Amino acid sequence: MSSDFESYEQDFAVLTAEITGRIGKVPKLVGDEKKQMVANIEKQLEEARELLEQMELEVREIPPQSRGMYSSRMRSYKQEMGKLEADFKRSRIAYSDEVRNELLGDDGNSSENQLIKLREERAHLLDNTERLERSSRRLEAGYQIAVETEQIGQEMLENLSHDREKIQRARERLRETDANLGKSSRILTGMLRRIIQNRILIVVLAVIIIFTTMMAIFFSVRGR
Numbered sequence: 001m002s003s004d005f006e007s008y009e010q011d012f013a014v015l016t017a018e019i020t021g022r023i024g025k026v027p028k029l030v031g032d033e034k035k036q037m038v039a040n041i042e043k044q045l046e047e048a049r050e051l052l053e054q055m056e057l058e059v060r061e062i063p064p065q066s067r068g069m070y071s072s073r074m075r076s077y078k079q080e081m082g083k084l085e086a087d088f089k090r091s092r093i094a095y096s097d098e099v100r101n102e103l104l105g106d107d108g109n110s111s112e113n114q115l116i117k118l119r120e121e122r123a124h125l126l127d128n129t130e131r132l133e134r135s136s137r138r139l140e141a142g143y144q145i146a147v148e149t150e151q152i153g154q155e156m157l158e159n160l161s162h163d164r165e166k167i168q169r170a171r172e173r174l175r176e177t178d179a180n181l182g183k184s185s186r187i188l189t190g191m192l193r194r195i196i197q198n199r200i201l202i203v204v205l206a207v208i209i210i211f212t213t214m215m216a217i218f219f220s221v222r223g224r
Contacts, residue, residue: 004058005055005070008054008055009055009073012048012051015044015047015048015051016081016084019044019045019084019088020084020087022040022041023041023084023087023088023091024091026088027091038092041088045085048084052074052077052081056074058070059074
């Protein structure tokens with residue numbers, strides 16, 4: 001687990017070093033060359049964010065007793081990432097002395113004021129673009145959560161349906177058991193009734209036999 005984290009860590013270090021070097025070149029460029037460099041840096045920054053996400057997932061899998069050191073390193077990398085993004089933002093609206101002098105030409109004061117105004121406008125546009133990107137990412141995350149929640153809800157409904165079927169089958173078995181118990185109870189009651197009747201019949205027969213025997217003995221004695 002930690003080996004994966006260290007591999008991502010090395011990739012992040014190499015990538016941020018490349019980004020830092022490229023950010024330093026942005027103020028010296030103009031036109032399409034600058035646009036291309038900005039696009040490359042944006043792509044690398046996105047790769048760096050993905051590496052941070054992978055590293056954070058690895059940290060979550062590390063046992064709590066060993067997680068503290070890695071969490072501290074993650075905080076440091078996030079701070080480094082924030083600094084890179086801030087430097088990149090400044091570099092997009094900055095110009096080196098050579099580029100600025102080339103843009104200003106002879107009319108220094110007027111052109112410099114226009115350049116400052118243009119820089120402010122670009123900074124404002126960049127802020128709006130970043131807000132839109134953050135909102136878009138939040139919407140995508142919200143949509144993903146909604147999809148996952150819907151899937152969980154469907155699974156719960158299916159489980160509830162299965163549980164309901166099990167409960168219905170259990171109720172049917174209980175009804176069948178109650179019916180069988182009722183039949184058994186009636187059979188036992190009938191058997192008990194017949195046993196009592198048989199015992200009464202035996203007692204009556206015994207009394208008759210005893211009475212008949214006694215009468216026979218009585219008449220036999222009397223005849224002598």
